Amino acid sequence: MADRAVARYRCGRTKHSVNMQPAIIFAIFLAYFLLLKWIKRSAKPALPLPPGPKGYPIIGNLLDIPSATPWRTFTEWSKVYGDVMYLKLSRKPAVILSSAKATFDLLEKRSDIYSDRPGSLILKLLSWDWNLGVMPYSQKWRAHRREFHQFFNQREVPRFQSIQLHECHAFLRRLVRSPDNLDQHIRHVLTAIILKITYDMDITDINDEYVHLAQEAVLGFSVSMIPGAFWVEHFPFLRFIPAWLPGFPFRKTVDYYRPIVETMRSKPFDKIQQDINEGKVKPSVTASLIERLQRKSGGVALSSTDDELARNVTGLAYAAAADTTSSATQTFMIAMALYPDVQRKAQEELDRVVGPNRLPEFEDHDDLVYIQAIILEAMRWMVVTPLGVTHCVTADDEYKGFFIPKGAAVIANIWAMLHDPDDYPEPMVFKPERYIKDGKLDPSVRDPLTLAFGFGRRICPGRYLAMGSLFITIASVLHTFNIEPTMSEDGKVFDPFSSVVSGVISSPEYVPCKVTPRSDKAKQLIQESSVLPSTLSG
Template sequence: MLNMTRSRPWIVYRDLSHALGDIIHLHVLGQHIVVLGSAQAIYEYLEKRSANTSDRVQSPMIELSGSSLNIAFMPYGQWWRRHRRSFWQYFHREATEGYKNTQQSAAHIFLQELWERPSDLREVIRLNFTAVIMKIGYDIPIQSKDDPYLKIVRDALEGPLEGLVPGRFLVDFLPFLRRIPPWFPFAASQRLWVKWQAAGERLKNTPFEEAKAKLARGETTHSIVANSLERLSNTGISSPEEEEIVKNVGAIVFEAGTDTVLSTMLSVFTGMSLHPEVLTKAHAELDAVIGPHRLPDFSDKDSLVYVNAIIKEAMRWHTVLPMGVPHATIADDEFRGYFIPAGTMVIPNTWACMHDPEVYEDPDVFRPERFIRDGKLNPTVQDPTAFSFGFGRRICPGRHFAEAVVFINVACALHVFNITPPLGEDGLPIEVKQGHTDSFLSYPEDVRCTIKPRSATAEALIRSHATAARQALNG
């Protein structure tokens, strides 16, 4: 069973669900595991009964991957509530309205960066999101692709990405393995864990200390960290514990959003490259709604029905979290006649839900039209965003922020760029592999594509907006 589920386990579990039903029970080395294989089962158990399903199994890999401060993996309780409350005050729907100017400026810079180095799509997207987070979180500008903070973020995200697929590391089931020293022969995993934990600490501490030093020097600074520290000071409740929460919340934003945004945007570009008919329809809508002489902004969102459908289809087609973040039961429970012991790991197979042919016809096909009826988004079609950001009381509190970042970047990019298959040395299109990576957060496997401005007018739009955007974001 361990070997069977260590590579793309969401497919294995999907096949088991087809044979055995949408509730599967496994018992692996003392750990009870329940896999929910349908949207209905997930909704009934993780949403409607979240009072008992909102805990997390405290796998050793949460700490060893450098993810122990991430609110998504904290045990359900007061410490988690304090972090969520602190995070939520800056990221509820109304609060995120205040970040839209920063997000839009970053999107304009993204266009210029992508025009100048289109072959670095992955890194350009990462630069864009990191710049937004560093600005609102710490008031620290990201100046270039060589900024040291980009490496700090990249290194810190490696651990969660590679280390949190359930069952990939045997230490999940044999905890004594964590005590093997990293210098021991054949201790390659242990050496990885040391590296990942150090990277997580750098992400938590380095930007926080810079933001704190700005305050100490009396510099005028507006950021989540600065505002939080000033509030603690003004209310007289500052303490090492409260400061630790502020520090953690700053770092949580990266781990909660960076790779979700990255995976979704890579899926959009891959979909456009493989399906030119979709891009043609997107261009037609953008030309009709926006016109050639400006870029999209957030006020256009409701009018860009097809662009919104593309984003939903990208999230469905390449599921960002194929097995979500596993929940755990707090007390003994019963569900559909099955006894579920306290401490059971409950895995929502979100990939299977997003590729259910009874819900989405031809699920392997990229088809945004499935979300549209009579020229509007169809509310009767299962919305992929409901599966991308978690369930019940553990739903991602940063979802509104992440959705806004994806929308403004996708809308602006589709408005000014043609996106076509990559070309070989002979000038002929190269076949792109339609697969996804085997990791906790999953990406399209082959994201090569050709990205060029649609016209001279599009080039002028990119140029004219980038300079002002850099001044706004880095000033």
């Protein structure tokens, strides 16, 4: 919890506060507004824009968007303005989609014009613009997507299962030794999995530098992507304001996170390149990718373009898998602590399918229907990416009689969709049974994964690896541990929605749970677990 608080302090985020002299602010914004009016010569559209809150002159709705959990505010607004809502964000208008139908109609069925990204000055300043997830829809994006998919598609990820098992069993042993460090253990295991797969690095220390790099770099990315979080995004000239002038938190954010992001992307990659040059490289995704690109170029050293591509693809795998899957695992832990009946039913299924003499394996997946339902509900209940990653429309469009202008940011309010009572009755309740009918997953219930991992051509390419890591971690923990809530000083049970880290990636600030082995037999299974990770090839 302290780490998160420190990170927020480093970001310098405040709630709609700008500590500049009012006269300077007014003069700058007025000049900027008049300049935009002068250069803007677009004709008024024949159709009306979607409805939305009125906003203020010049700055539009910037002051209306809260810095904490904006998805909840958007959800409330949608009850007034509808599931297609328009916000004025200075020079960047935004369309908020709050229903699955509207989102699929536009981002899936019209993906030819809704697959771009709006571009982000703050991400460029943070050195995060190499991220496949925020790249413009272009040939460069296609090349990156193709190489990422080559290693992490549905057919390829099963070859990583021995690594996932090995690291999961190490995670269980750490929980036995030091159960109080639950938050750190969760980050450790999921970072260790992706580092082993991507760079063949073994992470054994809970305070390892690479765990810290991934956590901090992704936190910087996450907080910078909140709509309206940094005014420099909407008034680019602010980046030229002298550094000594107070009231610009983006400067503190950039100064802190930029070197972390650059180190995270380059340091493990440089190590692999050095090992290759010294002839001692071991199989990994990075080594395989470098060798593939070298073969394509006739065996010579990587060109600057190929070097950049390889760094970007492997850096994204490292960063994204380490943080998003951690958030989902934290949510699972909290849900089990708060819903003991769910935990009991899951353990009964594990006892029946797996039995007392071994740990769960990937081959048990299809028989563990209730475990699958728990994972679906964890992805729905506390959404990892509540607003997804913003899309951008590349041509004027019309929907439901409304005009959607070219260049508008299009934001899918995934939190609203996954808490729609029409699809998920009692949406604030953690209820895996909602997905099960006659002992099988019920296809008539909307699958949360069709929303949680994004849409159209920008759907998350790492989703298969993430779901594999979630399954084996959740099944193994429930098979061997009991999870209980820790009480506050006043004896109250923790409210999971009262304290979350707001950003494009949302997660609990901390996990108020305690874990204890279910039995001596469970402890013995953990201590005797010895799955060795197989080597990667190809």
